[in-house]
Amino acid sequence: GAVVSQHPSRVICKSGTSVKIECRSLDFQATTMFWYRQFPKQSLMLMATSNEGSKATYEQGVEKDKFLINHASLTLSTLTVTSAHPEDSSFYICSASQGPNAEAFFGQGTRLTVV
Amino acid sequence: GESVGLHLPTLSVQEGDNSIINCAYSNSASDYFIWYKQESGKGPQFIIDIRSNMDKRQGQRVTVLLNKTVKHLSLQIAATQPGDSAVYFCAENYSGAGSYQLTFGKGTKLSVIP
Numbered sequence: 001g002a003v004v005s006q007h008p009s010r011v012i013c014k015s016g017t018s019v020k021i022e023c024r025s026l027d028f029q030a031t032t033m034f035w036y037r038q039f040p041k042q043s044l045m046l047m048a049t050s051n052e053g054s055k056a057t058y059e060q061g062v063e064k065d066k067f068l069i070n071h072a073s074l075t076l077s078t079l080t081v082t083s084a085h086p087e088d089s090s091f092y093i094c095s096a097s098q099g100p101n102a103e104a105f106f107g108q109g110t111r112l113t114v115v
Numbered sequence: 116g117e118s119v120g121l122h123l124p125t126l127s128v129q130e131g132d133n134s135i136i137n138c139a140y141s142n143s144a145s146d147y148f149i150w151y152k153q154e155s156g157k158g159p160q161f162i163i164d165i166r167s168n169m170d171k172r173q174g175q176r177v178t179v180l181l182n183k184t185v186k187h188l189s190l191q192i193a194a195t196q197p198g199d200s201a202v203y204f205c206a207e208n209y210s211g212a213g214s215y216q217l218t219f220g221k222g223t224k225l226s227v228i229p
Binding site for chain 1: 122158
């Protein structure tokens with residue numbers, strides 16, 4: 001299958017700082033990327049859907065000003081957690097798709113810990 | 116934020132036995148379903164999928180059954196191995212939305228006893 005890479009795999013940051021997570025499709029062009037959040041022992045919850053070159057669509061309850069998503073190219077989407085708080089500590093996972101209804105491939109996830 | 120006291124349902128099976136993991140999905144309009152395996156600290160790994168025009172689909176050691184009447188999905192793993200230990204999630208998609216947006220089920224932790 002296609003490869004999606006997330007970076008970093010783990011990050012620790014201080015409260016009030018911002019942290020950026022990258023999601024790259026390594027061997028295909030991803031017109032659509034999805035960002036999920038997963039708390040311990042819980043399921044994946046969709047945060048937002050981003051299409052290359054346009055603004056991301058956020059799910060209800062997800063603050064777009066706090067979770068900034070940029071999908072500037074067909075192989076890269078970034079999620080920036082701004083003014084991070086301990087309750088933002090979670091496992092963030094992206095997936096990338098070549099187009100509408102095309103299979104989406106998942107990255108390996110990023111463990112964010114805010115101290 | 117995180118829910119205190121929340122835990123995943125756990126299924127414990129002996130190595131070599133068959134495992135059955137169940138999932139109830141929420142949207143009657145969903146027409147595409149996927150089972151994922153997630154190992155600790157990793158992203159979901161695709162196992163098998165099924166479309167709503169089918170009731171059953173078989174892969175290597177895995178079978179997915181779909182009952183649209185009661186909105187139920189199951190994953191059967193034959194001859195369960197220690198390497199099958201993980202959390203399993205079902206996911207649903209409505210293709211009419213024009214996106215591969217997935218809604219995940221709660222998950223089941225499978226523990227294989229050697």
